Amino acid sequence: MLQQISVDELYKNYVDSLALHWVAGQLGGRRLIHLQSDYKLANIGYLNPIHPHQIQIVGIYEFAYLDALSTEERKNTLDRLFESQNLACMIVVDMSDIPQHLTDYANLFNIPLFTSQISGEHIINHLHTAFARMVAPRATLHGVFMDVLGMGVLIMGESGTGKSELALELVSRGHRLIADDAPEFSRIAPQILSGTSPFPEMNAFLEVRGLGILNVQALYGDSAIKKDKFLRLIVHLQHMSPERMKTVDRLQGDYRMRNVLEVNIPEIFLPVAPGRNLAVLLETAVRNHSLKINGYNAADDFCTRQHGLMDMDD
Known part of the structure; x- marks a missing residue:
């Protein structure tokens, strides 16, 4: 699916984060930058006169290349560059003074020309990431998404299992909502899901039964919230009958995989019962998952040591 963003929108959205200054070609603000949702994002890169990128980055080395050309070759190169239908805008980096002929070309062909003191590599990476989020496949899941010990954790469960109360307890312990x-989750790379609030201005609010709507940012400070995070773990709260509890693996726990937007996310089922400290259990689940990611499995280690002791007895 093809999507697009105008240069005007690009400037409005990233004028602060990329320190953009619009110096020429203001009449070309309606030019479109085309995006595709199959990871073939808007092509952004350093000067390419033969096949111009939609967003051309020009720095000291590109200017040195142009200066090394003869007057006629430079004119032909710039003519071919600015006449291209693919070129949407140009960003000059690491330069305090822009040659007059470049601004003249930008005004003549209505090509927006920006300057920035941020490095070209940073601009390229920033825009690729931003565009990836714009076109990524999306899904909304019911639950509370949190940053727990630096890991994106989605707390799920049926109504009444205590998701919001658990989230509030975690915030009080220093974790972030x-x-x-x-x-809302978006697949920004083949195996990466990024989660955020569909309404960024509302992400500080948490509904807790009996207390109503709470603003955790106002209650606990700016460190209590976070804009987004990669989804790494799902913790599913579940009321379990005694019979169901007997079926849970005593060594490995109730550990499965859930497919979200064609990405497999580990899911842990935590039994909900009176007296169980869910905040401590969830923190421990996150720490234990981090160990598994790094190659350590406590259950396997336990079995290995047990077998070793049994062999010694023999």
């Missing part, structure tokens, strides 16, 4: 009730 990202989105309550209906976080």
Whole structure:
């Protein structure tokens, strides 16, 4: 699916984060930058006169190349560059003075020309990431999305299992809220899901039964919330009958995989019962998952040591 963004929108959205200054070609603000949702994003790169990128980055080395050309070759190169239908805008980096002929070309062909003191590599990476989020496949899941010990954790469960109360307890313990009730996830790379609130201005609010709507940012400070995070773990709260509890693996726990937007995310089922400290259990689940990612499995280690002791007895 093809999507697009105008140069005017690009400037409005990233004028601060990329320190953009619009110096010429203001009449070309309606030019479109085309995006595709199959990871073939808007092509952004350093000067390419033969096949111009939609967003051309020009720095000291590109200017040195142009200066080394003869007057006629430079004119032909710039003519071919600015006449291209693919070129949407140009960003000059690491330069305090822009040659007059470049601004003249930008005004003549209505090609927006920006300057920035940020490095070209940073601009390229920033825009690729931003565009990837714009076109990524999306899904909304019911739950509370949090940053727990630096890991993006989605707390799920049926109504009444205590998701919001658990989230509030975690915030009070220094963890951060990202989105309550209906976080939105987007696949920004083949195996990466990024989660955030569909309404960024609402991400500080948490609904807790008996207390109503709470603003955790106002209650606990700016460090209590976070804009977004990669989804790495799902913790599913579940009321379990005694019979169901007997079926849970005593060594490995209730550990499965859930497919979200064609990405497999580990999911842990935590039994909900009176007296269980869910905040401590969830923190421990996150720490244990981090160990598994790094290659350590406590259950396997336990079995290995047990077998070793049995062999010694023999």
